[in-house]
Amino acid sequence: MTDTSFSSLNLPTSMLSNLSDLGYNEMTPIQAQSLPFALEGKDLIAKAKTGSGKTAAFAIGLLLNLNQRDFGTQALVLCPTRELSTQVAKEIRRLARFKNNIKVVTLSGGQPVGPQIGSLEHGAHIIVGTPGRIQDLIRKGKLHLERCTTVVLDEADRMLDMGFYEQIEGIIDYTPKKRQTLLFSATYPEGIQKLSADLQTDPIEVTVESLHNTSQIEQIFYPLERTKKPEALSRLLSHHQPESAVIFCNTKDQCREVSDHLRNEGYFAAALHGDLDQRERDQVLVQFSNRSNTILIATDVAARGLDIDDLEVVINYDLPRDPEIYIHRIGRTGRAGKEGLALSIYRDSEDYKLEAISEYQSLSLHTESLSSLKKISSEEPTKPAMRTLCIAGGRKDKIRPGDILGAMTGEAGIEGSVVGKIDIYDFVAYVAVQRDQARKAHGRLINGKIKGRRFKVRIL
Template sequence: MSLTTFNNFDIDNNIKKAIRNMGFEEPTPIQELTIPEAVKGKDIIGQAQTGSGKTLAYGIPILQKIFIKDKSPQAIIICPTRELSIQVANEISRLGSNIKNLKVLPVYGGQPIGRQIRVLNKGVHIVIGTPGRILDHIERGTLDLIGIETVVLDEADEMLDMGFREDIEQILRHTPKQRQTLLFSATIPDDIKRIAKFYQRDPKHLKIDSKQMTVPEISEFYYNLKDRDKLDGLTRLIDVYDINLGLVFCNTKKRVDYVVRHLKSRGYSVDGIHGDMKQKIRDKVMNKFRNGNIEILVATDVAARGIDVPNVQAVFNYDVPQNPEYYVHRIGRTARAGNVGYAFTFVNGKEHHMLNNIRNVTKSSIKKQQIPSYKEMEEIRNGLIFDEVKNIIEKDDLKNYTKAVKKYTRKNYTTLEVAAALLKMVKDD
């Protein structure tokens, strides 16, 4: 784990505060490599997978040099899809939430162009969008790139695969030659190298190896559930797996409050934390969870990185996280110190594309399961105990225990009978 924190970077305190509010403490590998170089104004080729934290890697350097009083576009971020454009715009807005009067605008097809033109006419500092819609605005004269200081090509290989090369080059030709160009791509094919050669100045190639991001000790499952069925699914799994220390993650503060309220009404020992709560109250709730005074903690991603409790048995993704990095940070709260851990993700129809993205990036096997019926609970509980037994056999020194078992099985009882009695003791406890 890196010893670097965002406080080590030479960036504005307003940005650092926003990063803390977003729940980030340590930079990801691509952020650690990219931010110091990009803040100095250098051109960069950043090679990293989706979900590696690229948005902060280029968003922080962009915000660091925005001049608020100049209301013309100073940075443009080109993305392959409308979904990514919206996601990046949201992330940049959160990152710049403490910068007064900052204007960020996503532009993409499928949204009325008139609405985008009206916002552009009022003044925008950062424009994020797809190549086609950006070019449309340039050709209409509604987007002037004369004052652009930074250009970002996000998921450049994806854009080239989609046939956007000519559009990208045309956009770049409308920007000043003295701009900074940050190019991010999972792969660096020849076409990307050509773009880098023609449109970048002595770029630094910063590469992060694609590796499995998840923790092997975590058993990962997902359940197809409509929103209205998620609460019942959650309570059933808490009961089946006999969770006495579990984390439930939601995407919004409103959802956290909803889940906490309904779990309390069903008799669960639960509390929640999110960004609208004062730090003092959040700390108080965290201490209750850490000390085992509450069994279930419900949280937004703001809290994801700050939670370091060793015996969390399971993480529940009540909502599918919005990117793979959040998923990795969420489920990393369980399976600490050699313990077995479980990650359960609830997926409604609209969330399937997000789950597929997580699976592709993390390369993890997230198995589909059905919420168990009451009849199936007994079998699952037995399986859980034997999973724990297997873990102990593989990791612990059992010499003294095997001696004790041998001693008793020499008398009137078989090893099988002793094992069965021990299972009954554990279940009745």
């Protein structure tokens, strides 16, 4: 049996101790297969999905190669979205705790460029960000990559889907010819092979079977018959009554239409698509992940990098053309040994998509009639358990979760048990509070102080 302990990799004791503290007990399949090659400095092309542990698969070797005294950029991680960039940078910082004074800077669009330029002026060991913003800062002469010896392309297939091929090539032209290039992708379209051929030298290919074990996921397909799509969706939600559901659409226009339809029916739903500005996007994600919204409607690209625990149901409002994308979608439910539910509605003209999905999984698909679902209740949909308070102060104001918690739960305040997830960004913070306690918590914050200061607070 292969040794999947991190100690089998001949890592420094300080790193092993930190990995243990972070709960990294055994290597995931992608870590076990890729880390030995990454640590040898080889180029790598790895097939791995979100949630597979791939950040540690590239970050461990990247961190070991850093010269702490050199504040020039030595490693670059390119990601398709700001959310994934933030998530990856956060995990790299945790993994870097075994070394002192490692600086990780996130550079992504949708945020003011000034503070990012300010961060770069003090130097950075590792840059994590999106291709557009990074290319922009290189052109402005604010980011220099001549000492960058490791480049990681994370979720490379999504970056290609979003049209970043030329930006990626342009950015990598500024790095040394002699470097290590690690490419991670959930799928292997033709563009990935071309990208690898253009940027890598004799890459080792690593493929790990999907961690999304579809045997844990009940899949039901509903033919539309004479039913219209919006009505079919309402029936599904009324019958199954999920506490959390992601609905996938193929276009952002469809996302908006579905969101409008569900909100008119009384559901707490929000759409995630490319036309939202960054603050709107953050608010949609925060409110869904902290249980203030029940339903998230998204396109595949917009949902990339989402990491949501305990997602009860995935609904395919539109079936994707590619069966691999279907598997990736439904793999967001039924995680960590729990059972999940994937519901799909389709027209007769889409039978070919069902055949492809069936063949891809080597599985007979289960279909049911929409008429078998109980009639839509006249009752209002259940309200989410939480509401979100938005505080006009964040990380740059030195606010920490404990400061917010203390301000709400101090003398004659609310019970700590009614406070949920706290998310802190550079200039804003969000805190989830049980719905029936939200107004009291809001009053505490607007009439009190956080770290000796008053901040504007509103209920979303």
